[in-house]
C-alpha cells in the first residue's frame with residue numbers, strides 16, 4: 001500500500017450517484033454526445049461520411065473511412081488497454097468536495113452529481129493497476145465526459161497517489177489524458193495546486209528511476225497539458241488530437257495573426273518535437289507493451 005500524501009484531498013461525500021444513464025440520442029447533455037453517437041448509421045465529424053456504426057465500434061470507436069478517433073469513456077479505454085480481468089482500481093471512493101460553494105450557471109455540486117450519474121464515475125479519472133500483455137503497470141485514465149475531464153482535487157490526488165505507488169513498486173506508469181477542461185475552475189486555486197502536486201510526484205518517480213508514458217488524446221488542453229500530460233518520458237498522442245494550452249481561437253484573437261496550418265494537432269506537435277509518436281488507437285496496447293520492454297521496465 002502506498003504511503004499517503006501529506007495533504008488530504010478536499011474530498012467529502014456528496015450524494016451518492018444514481019446508476020449510469022444509457023447513452024441516448026435524445027439526451028441533451030453535451031458530455032454524452034462526445035462518444036460514438038447512437039443509431040445504425042452515424043455521421044463522422046472528421047470526414048462527414050455516413051458510416052455504419054458497428055464498423056466504427058469494431059475499430060475501437062475509430063472511423064473506418066478517415067480514421068477519426070471518437071473520445072472514449074475511461075472505463076472503455078481501460079478495457080481496451082488492460083488485459084481482461086487484471087484491473088484493480090485504486091481510490092475508487094474519492095469524491096469531490098465543494099470548497100468554494102461554487103455556482104456558475106448551476107451549482108458545482110449539481111454539476112458533479114449529474115456527471116457522476118451520466119458517466120458512472122465519481123470524478124474525471126480512474127486509476128489502478130493491471131496488466132498490458134502480461135506486463136504489470138500503474139495506469140490513470142481521464143475522461144472528457146466528466147466536467148470536460150478537468151483536474152480538481154480528486155483527479156490530482158488520485159494521479160499523485162498513482163505516481164507514488166509506481167515509484168514505490170517500480171511499476172511503469174501510464175496516464176491517458178482526455179481533457180478539454182484543464183484545471184477545474186470550480187475548485188479555484190485548489191485545482192491549480194494539483195498541477196504542481198502531480199508534477200512533483202512525477203519528478204520523484206523520475207528520480208526513483210521509474211518510467212512514465214503519457215498518452216494524449218483528443219482533447220488535452222489547459223492545466224492538464226501544462227502539467228502531467230507533458231511530463232512523460234515518452235509522450236504518445238492519438239492522431240489528430242487537439243493538444244495545447246489555450247485554444248486556437250483564443251490565441252488567434254489575442255495575437256491577431258493567422259495560425260499555421262494544423263496548429264495544435266498531434267501531427268503538428270510531432271513535427272515540432274513536442275510529442276514522440278502518434279499511435280493509432282488500435283495499436284496503442286501493443287505500442288505501450290513494446291515501449292515498456294524497450295525501456296526494460
Ligand SMILES: [Zn+2]
Nearest residue numbers: 044047063066
Ligand atoms: Zn471519418
